[in-house]
Amino acid sequence: MHEQEKEKMFEEHTQQLLTAQLEIQEQTMQYIGREIHDNVGQKLTLAALYTQQLEYSNRYPVIREQLLAIGIIINESLAELRALSKNLTNTYLQKTPLLELIKTECDKINTLGNCRASLTCEEAIIPAPVAVKTIVLRVLQEFFQNSLKHSGCTLVTIQLLQRKDGLLIVATDNGNGFDMGNGMIEMNGIGLANMKMRAALINAAFSMESIPGRGTSMQLFIDKEKLTA
Numbered sequence: 001m002h003e004q005e006k007e008k009m010f011e012e013h014t015q016q017l018l019t020a021q022l023e024i025q026e027q028t029m030q031y032i033g034r035e036i037h038d039n040v041g042q043k044l045t046l047a048a049l050y051t052q053q054l055e056y057s058n059r060y061p062v063i064r065e066q067l068l069a070i071g072i073i074i075n076e077s078l079a080e081l082r083a084l085s086k087n088l089t090n091t092y093l094q095k096t097p098l099l100e101l102i103k104t105e106c107d108k109i110n111t112l113g114n115c116r117a118s119l120t121c122e123e124a125i126i127p128a129p130v131a132v133k134t135i136v137l138r139v140l141q142e143f144f145q146n147s148l149k150h151s152g153c154t155l156v157t158i159q160l161l162q163r164k165d166g167l168l169i170v171a172t173d174n175g176n177g178f179d180m181g182n183g184m185i186e187m188n189g190i191g192l193a194n195m196k197m198r199a200a201l202i203n204a205a206f207s208m209e210s211i212p213g214r215g216t217s218m219q220l221f222i223d224k225e226k227l228t229a
Contacts, residue, residue: 042141043077046108049148053114069111093137098128101137102158109144115153117144121160126167128227135198136169136220139206142191143171143218151175151216166224172217177210202226 050070093101099121106117128136140158147153153175161168192208199206199220210216 040077040080042145043073043080045145045149046112047073047077049112053112066111066113069108073108093133094130096133098126098133098136099124099160101133102140102160105137105140105144106156106158109148109156112148115148116155118155118157119160120158122162123160126160126162126227128167128222132202132222132226135202135204136222138198139195139218139220140169140171142195143173146191147173147175147216151177153215163221164224167222167227169220169222170217171220172215174215177212177215179210179212 047070050066050073053066099119103119106119109115109117144156147156151173153173155174157170157172159168159170161170195208195218196206202222203226204223205221206219208216208218
């Protein structure tokens with residue numbers, strides 16, 4: 001009976017290990033999928049928007065600048081795909097301040113030309129660990145993509161507001177907006193779900209408000225403890 005009990009415990013332990021391995025594999029695949037969608041996908045989407053705009057433009061100097069921007073975006077996408085093959089490490093995020101990361105994303109939007117991105121911040125330096133910077137960057141990238149693709153906006157504003165208990169990030173567009181009360185929020189699909197999921201990873205408070213004809217606003221609040229972790 002003792003031997004049978006030991007064998008049963010061994011089988012249960014083996015099954016638990018297999019289950020854990022499958023869960024880890026699934027989490028890894030989901031993570032890679034989100035990274036491709038949220039990061040590389042964002043850049044390739046911008047590249048596609050640039051090329052579509054070129055079809056309706058005959059201004060050679062502008063076309064030249066936009067072609068250069070397309071090349072930069074595609075090269076960045078390829079570099080990040082290579083990074084995914086190396087355990088998804090990105091030293092750029094570790095070394096670059098949060099404010100500079102967000103400013104770079106705004107510059108990409110401004111290069112497009114048909115929408116302006118404005119960034120305001122109360123502090124020049126906002127300390128944040130790489131995990132927080134990654135989450136903030138991905139959430140904002142998702143918001144930018146949704147605004148550019150769906151809202152018809154001409155202005156996106158981002159505010160970084162220091163609070164005693166943490167950091168409040170507010171992103172707003174002046175686009176068409178949508179009725180959040182009748183299911184139209186589903187138009188954002190995996191994008192909105194990813195924003196919520198990523199915010200939850202660092203226990204950040206996430207909220208979104210949209211009014212038809214008046215645009216969409218997103219708030220992300222990060223607790224002070226997460227900024228110093």
